[in-house]
């Protein structure tokens with residue numbers, strides 16, 4: 078069964094490409110062949126590939142830049158996502174769409190559940206929330222997966238930023254008052270596969286439709302995430318790096334991030350019979366993968 082994956086060069090699309098699954102053939106397509114802001118390019122890609130389902134992993138993900146480019150973020154994350162959903166709907170196929178913890182305000186005491194009211198505090202978060210709504214309105218056969226703090230050997234992410242900073246510093250300052258769950262993109266790819274298996278069992282069904290939180294097990298602050306990254310890197314022979322824990326106030330950024338973006342995953346586990354591993358296990362596997370050369374420039378798989 079062919080599955081069209083948008084956002085070819087992105088962390089999640091590339092991680093889907095790493096999966097070994099006999100059931101699905103993932104075909105990822107990117108710009109300029111498939112551009113979310115170009116409806117004709119979407120129609121052409123679907124007609125060419127004739128997928129059984131589409132995974133929309135393309136997005137405008139530059140959180141700080143979005144503050145001054147909100148229209149560009151909306152063009153991709155809202156209108157673009159809605160267009161992917163509509164083209165899928167026109168062909169009678171389901172869409173799996175990725176969304177984010179940044180749809181929440183971050184002032185809840187416990188983990189967020191799907192029924193909690195989103196209240197994004199950033200332009201990126203607003204564009205992603207509008208995208209969820211556009212996808213749901215355009216195609217009833219949708220699964221929206223909210224994930225968080227994605228890292229991998231691919232593209233740019235917090236783990237790779239930390240490893241780069243550690244190359245010429247002994248101490249890195251990282252915020253310790255924002256909580257969430259670091260989630261390895263390869264674990265996300267496995268989670269998406271579990272959703273696809275469920276859909277394939279019951280394509281005309283409606284039980285699986287809806288919005289789900291899908292993050293790794295456990296929780297961390299960005300400072301704890303950084304400490305674990307450095308501890309794992311040290312095990313593989315890299316020089317020691319210390320984390321200086323700071324407050325959000327001490328690390329001003331254009332976009333406001335949620336103080337708490339922990340998300341409960343019970344609904345996902347119940348519906349799809351799958352649970353993502355502990356986040357620390359992902360950090361270890363990611364650093365092993367980077368050391369083995371995965372994600373280096375020039376390597377395409």
Ligand SMILES: NC(=O)C1=CN([C@@H]2O[C@H](COP(=O)(O)OP(=O)(O)OC[C@H]3O[C@@H](n4cnc5c(N)ncnc54)[C@H](OP(=O)(O)O)[C@@H]3O)[C@@H](O)[C@H]2O)C=CC1
Pocket residue numbers: 083084085086087088089090107108111112113114133134135136137138153157175176177178205223224225226227228232233
């Ligand atoms: N990264 C994270 O921490 C998190 C991500 N998510 C969500 O998960 C999904 C995937 O994220 P991730 O893999 O990290 O993303 P990346 O930032 O790694 O990749 C984004 C991809 O989207 C593509 N893209 C951007 N604009 C367009 C467009 N107009 N048309 C087609 N493709 C476009 C980029 O292509 P190009 O190379 O051409 O720029 C790139 O391939 C997104 O929906 C994101 O919002 C959710 C929570 C956390």
Ligand SMILES: Cc1cn([C@H]2C[C@H](O)[C@@H](COP(=O)(O)OP(=O)(O)O[C@H]3O[C@@H](C)C(=O)[C@@H](O)[C@H]3O)O2)c(=O)[nH]c1=O
Pocket residue numbers: 138139140141176177178179224225226227234235238249250251252255299328330334
């Ligand atoms: C690089 C760096 C960041 N920070 C802080 C800033 C911020 O509060 C936090 C994370 O910073 P980043 O800019 O790397 O991460 P950010 O771009 O905010 O990551 C987000 O990306 C989008 C796409 C999502 O959907 C989210 O789930 C989340 O993963 O860490 C430090 O304290 N020290 C540092 O050296």
Ligand SMILES: [Mg+2]
Pocket residue numbers: 138139140141
């Ligand atoms: Mg960033």
